[in-house]
Amino acid sequence: MPGNKMPTIYDIAKEAGVSYSTVSRTLSGFEFVKESTREKVLAASQKLGYVPNQQARSLAGGPSNLIGVLVPTLSNEYITQIIHGIDDELTKSNYNLILYTTNRHQGKEATYAAAIMNGAADALLLVAPLITDPYLDVLREQNFPYVLIDQADQSDQSTAVNTTNRKGAYEATHHLIRLGHRRIGFIAGLPQLNSAIERFSGYKAALADYDLPFCEEYVALGKFTSGNGYAAAQQLLDMPTPPTAIFAANDLSAFGVLEAIREHRLRIPEDISLVGFDDIPQAAMVYPKLTTIRQPLHQMGHEGVKLILEMLADPAMELRRITLDTQLIVRDSCAPPRA
Amino acid sequence: MPGNKMPTIYDIAKEAGVSYSTVSRTLSGFEFVKESTREKVLAASQKLGYVPNQQARSLAGGPSNLIGVLVPTLSNEYITQIIHGIDDELTKSNYNLILYTTNRHQGKEATYAAAIMNGAADALLLVAPLITDPYLDVLREQNFPYVLIDQADQSDQSTAVNTTNRKGAYEATHHLIRLGHRRIGFIAGLPQLNSAIERFSGYKAALADYDLPFCEEYVALGKFTSGNGYAAAQQLLDMPTPPTAIFAANDLSAFGVLEAIREHRLRIPEDISLVGFDDIPQAAMVYPKLTTIRQPLHQMGHEGVKLILEMLADPAMELRRITLDTQLIVRDSCAPPRA
DNA sequence: ATGAAAGCGCTAACAT
DNA sequence: ATGTTAGCGCTTTCAT
Numbered sequence: 001m002p003g004n005k006m007p008t009i010y011d012i013a014k015e016a017g018v019s020y021s022t023v024s025r026t027l028s029g030f031e032f033v034k035e036s037t038r039e040k041v042l043a044a045s046q047k048l049g050y051v052p053n054q055q056a057r058s059l060a061g062g063p064s065n066l067i068g069v070l071v072p073t074l075s076n077e078y079i080t081q082i083i084h085g086i087d088d089e090l091t092k093s094n095y096n097l098i099l100y101t102t103n104r105h106q107g108k109e110a111t112y113a114a115a116i117m118n119g120a121a122d123a124l125l126l127v128a129p130l131i132t133d134p135y136l137d138v139l140r141e142q143n144f145p146y147v148l149i150d151q152a153d154q155s156d157q158s159t160a161v162n163t164t165n166r167k168g169a170y171e172a173t174h175h176l177i178r179l180g181h182r183r184i185g186f187i188a189g190l191p192q193l194n195s196a197i198e199r200f201s202g203y204k205a206a207l208a209d210y211d212l213p214f215c216e217e218y219v220a221l222g223k224f225t226s227g228n229g230y231a232a233a234q235q236l237l238d239m240p241t242p243p244t245a246i247f248a249a250n251d252l253s254a255f256g257v258l259e260a261i262r263e264h265r266l267r268i269p270e271d272i273s274l275v276g277f278d279d280i281p282q283a284a285m286v287y288p289k290l291t292t293i294r295q296p297l298h299q300m301g302h303e304g305v306k307l308i309l310e311m312l313a314d315p316a317m318e319l320r321r322i323t324l325d326t327q328l329i330v331r332d333s334c335a336p337p338r339a
Numbered sequence: 340m341p342g343n344k345m346p347t348i349y350d351i352a353k354e355a356g357v358s359y360s361t362v363s364r365t366l367s368g369f370e371f372v373k374e375s376t377r378e379k380v381l382a383a384s385q386k387l388g389y390v391p392n393q394q395a396r397s398l399a400g401g402p403s404n405l406i407g408v409l410v411p412t413l414s415n416e417y418i419t420q421i422i423h424g425i426d427d428e429l430t431k432s433n434y435n436l437i438l439y440t441t442n443r444h445q446g447k448e449a450t451y452a453a454a455i456m457n458g459a460a461d462a463l464l465l466v467a468p469l470i471t472d473p474y475l476d477v478l479r480e481q482n483f484p485y486v487l488i489d490q491a492d493q494s495d496q497s498t499a500v501n502t503t504n505r506k507g508a509y510e511a512t513h514h515l516i517r518l519g520h521r522r523i524g525f526i527a528g529l530p531q532l533n534s535a536i537e538r539f540s541g542y543k544a545a546l547a548d549y550d551l552p553f554c555e556e557y558v559a560l561g562k563f564t565s566g567n568g569y570a571a572a573q574q575l576l577d578m579p580t581p582p583t584a585i586f587a588a589n590d591l592s593a594f595g596v597l598e599a600i601r602e603h604r605l606r607i608p609e610d611i612s613l614v615g616f617d618d619i620p621q622a623a624m625v626y627p628k629l630t631t632i633r634q635p636l637h638q639m640g641h642e643g644v645k646l647i648l649e650m651l652a653d654p655a656m657e658l659r660r661i662t663l664d665t666q667l668i669v670r671d672s673c674a675p676p677r678a
Numbered sequence: 679a680t681g682a683a684a685g686c687g688c689t690a691a692c693a694t
Numbered sequence: 695a696t697g698t699t700a701g702c703g704c705t706t707t708c709a710t
Contacts, residue, residue, distance in 0.1 A: 005481075006457050008687055019697045024689060032695055051453040055394040055403070056687030059702045064394070066437075074423040077416075084413040087440050096451075098405075098437045101426050112435075114390040118345050119703090142344070255624075285594075287626035347703055358681045363705060371679060395703030398686045458687090 007048040015044035027052065028062065058119055067095045067308060068121035070112055072104045072128055076224070076252055077280040078297060082127055082149060085301020093309060095122075104190075106130050117144050123308045125149060130192050145311040149304045152194045159311065159320045161303045165195045168293040168326035169202025169247070172275045175291070175328055176245045177210045180336045181273060184212070185236040185243035187222035187229050187253045196224070199249045199277060218243055222253035229253025233260035244337040245273035251283045251292055258286060269335035279329055289331035296324050346387040354383035366391065367401065397458055406434045406647060407460035409451055411443045411467055415563070415591055416619040417636060421466055421488060424640020432648060434461075443529075445469050456483050462647045464488060469531050484650040488643045491533045498650065498659045500642045504534045507632035507665030508541025508586070511614045514630070514667055515584045516549045519675045520612060523551070524575040524582035526561035526568055526592050535563070538588045538616060557582055561592035568592025572599035583676040584612035590622045590631055597625060608674035618668055628670035635663050 009027065013020035018037055026033050026041040027050075033041075044050075058064035069086060071079050083099070090097055098121055102108040109131045116124050117139065124139065124146040133153050139146050140157065148160035176184050186203050189196030200219075207214050217239065220232030229248055236243055237260060248254035254276030258268070266272050268288055276283055279294035303322050311317050348366065352359035357376055365372050365380040372380075383389075397403035408425060410418050422438070429436055437460055441447040448470045455463050456478065463478065463485040475492050478485050487499035515523050525542050528535030539558075546553050556578065559571030568587055575582055576599060587593035593615035597607070605611050607627055615622055618633035642661050650656050 010687080020687095021689085021698075022696055024687095025696085028689075034695060037695080049453075051450075051457045053398070053457050053687050054454065055398045055458050056702090057689075059392070059394045059398055059704090060687075060689040061702065062689055074419065074426050080413070080419045087413050087438075091440065091442065096437070096439060098435070099426075100435060101430065103430065111390075114345075114388075115393065118390045118392050119394050282621055282624050285621050285624040285626075287624075287628075289626075349703080359704090360682075360706085361680055363703095364680085367705075373679060376679080392703050395686090396705075398688085399703075399705040400686065401705060 006053070007045075007050050008053070009050070011048055012041060012044045012050055015048060016040040028057075063122045063312075064119065065095050066098045066121040067305070068098050068100060068112070068116040068124045070100045070102060070109060070116075070124065070126045070129055070131075072102055072130065074101055077282060078250065078252070078278045078295075079127060081280060081297035082301045082304075085298035086125060086305050087301070088298070089302045089305035093305075095309075102129075104130055106132070110135055113139065117142055123147075123312055125304050125308060126151065127304075128193060128195070130190075143315065145308060145315070147304050147307045147311070149300055150195055157319065159307055159317075161300050161307065161322045161324065162194075163295045163300065163324045164326045165198035166202040166205070168277060168295070168328075169199035169249075170206045171202075171326075171328045172247050172277065172293050173203045173206035174210070175330070176247060176273060176275060176334065177206060177212065179245075179273065179334060181243075181245040182212055182337075183215075183218065183241065183243040183245070185218045185220070185233075185246040187220055187232045187236075187246060187248040187257060189222065189224045189249035189253070191221075193224075196249055203247060222248060222250075222256065224250050224253055226252045226256040226259075229256025230260050231256070233257040237261065237264050237266075243272075245275070245334070247275045247277075249277055251276035251278040251280045251290060254290060254292070255282070255286065258290075268333050271338065273334040273337070275334060283329075284331065288333050291331045291333045292329050294327045294329045296326075299324060345392070346384075346389050347392070348389075350387055351380060351383045351389055354387060355379040367396075402461050403458065404434050405437045405460040406644070407437050407439060407451070407455040407463045409439045409441060409448060409455075409463065409465045409468055409470075411441055411469065413440055416621060417589065417591070417617045417634075418466060420619060420636035421640045421643075424637035425464060425644050426640070427637065428641045428644035432644075434648075441468070443469055445471070449474055452478065456481055462486075462651055464643050464647060465490065466643075467532060467534070469529075482654065484647060484654070486643050486646045486650070488639055489534055496658065498646055498656075500639050500646065500661045500663065501533075502634045502639065502663045503665045504537035505541040505544070507616060507634070507667075508538035508588075509545045510541075510665075510667045511586050511616065511632050512542045512545035513549070514669070515586060515612060515614060515673065516545060516551065518584075518612065518673060520582075520584040521551055521676075522554075522557065522580065522582040522584070524557045524559070524572075524585040526559055526571045526575075526585060526587040526596060528561065528563045528588035528592070530560075532563075535588055542586060561587060561589075561595065563589045563592055565591045565595040565598075568595025569599050570595070572596040576600065576603050576605075582611075584614070584673070586614045586616075588616055590615035590617040590619045590629060593629060593631070594621070594625065597629075607672050610677065612673040612676070614673060622668075623670065627672050630670045630672045631668050633666045633668045635665075638663060 222229035276292035561568040615631035
């Protein structure tokens, strides 16, 4: 390790002529310090260029001032937008962010969560985790502050930020139905994720409400990635009677669908309509611009941070659940079916 | 703080019937431990669900197994792609990532760097920092491992990963010249950044090589953001004799240019040509698809991590500098000027 | 090969 | 209001 010769509170104590516990108290914002000593300490710490050692602070029972953020991957703009929102909000506080990428690996999630509980961070933000309920139980038992972003636990015992996934999917499907489509394909997301389940449910509900049959064959697994979305679309397009419209459970898989459609030499929206979900920035940039369901990604990050900060301030805070609204964004990828 | 009741090496020691220093040695991979005791210790730690406390480990002189990554912002896909590359490579090691966002705030960079040197992380990856040389001197004096990604220091004393910015900008400009353009505007980047300076220099060099006059008025400041790129383009397009082509110093500002051009009711590439720099994923998604200079963003992250890992393994490693190649990606945003 | 003891920099009782 | 004393969980001499 590097030859760290950073000043410690002990050095400051000497410099200021006080005991080092006084320094500690002053620096960690303790009230009852005489104004004159406080000034002496501050001056000394300034002079020596003191920077607190977070490890020591946290080891001794203080806060680490770190918020752990657990994300499945960095390859989906949907995630990075949420992280961006988290970071924005965190910037206003004096917390820093420690990022754990699990690559959708459950074992890693558990390991990371353990490390975090073990003092690495003061709280945990779980973004669309695959994490299983037992693990959340551990966090709760330890009374460790955490919030779920875009995921729910079965037992409904976690503070969480979600969006109206079911309603959004319903609207997406309804939009297509309203345009006159009757054969609507669905590219499903990762079945372990609550959002995927709800979107599927919204899709089915809309079909039912408008008396359209639900066909298992019109559902293909896109797993929220563009590659799988592509493959799933191929599957649908190769059917004898392919759908005239496709609703993809997220934008990323919609991009894969786009590619598959193009390869089939079909035009969007003339030959086939497409709706996505998320409204990541690229959705407005692809050609044709994607009609999609907007999730307030940044805001999801904001709200998550606000909740966690509240929990940190009030450990006894009661369970909270925030549901943000989604919104249909009509762009250029939908039209009535061909006559 | 939460009621952490995580097992410590002391608990393992009891369980395994050895002293806790033996546990420490076993767990931190010390060689001279009898095979049988090693097994006992490992079994006990397994049984108790032991997770090492990084704070304590690092405080006691061990590594934190954390790599600090300092980025200016999360709002540019160019940055998130590099982070993605860093993360990929880090995932293969047993290091985790602690992310510091400075929002281009110099004071923060200094504070963060100090915190990091103070034990928060074992090494530092600086992505396009605005950080000033004196600060890098401190890192070097303390012999703290760091690498610069996409930035160079004046004194050329830092291990760094860069790309052929000047050559790339030259090619971009040359591409436009070859198409027949003679009035080529330039949207400049943040002048504090080396990459911005080199791209500007490449632009000028190409003009000079092909006997085109360099006009100050054809240069506008885009600062690498889409908003400023938009404003800069407005400025160029409102000139009495506007350029017939624009080279934007990065894709993000090119997107701003795109918008400005659209508002001027001009078509790309028929009325005006546009080239970007970076090749972020959106570049291929906008309409028309953007011709640009590709930087191997992921790879920049990979190489940075590889370098830092080498430095960690060999503290005496000599200075290294890696320069990755850029590449002209021709898409749909350029054409010969109107006759 | 393993145990004992010291100490990393700090916070938090416990004193006074 | 401030000084004294223990640790937090671990690595690392120094013994044996």
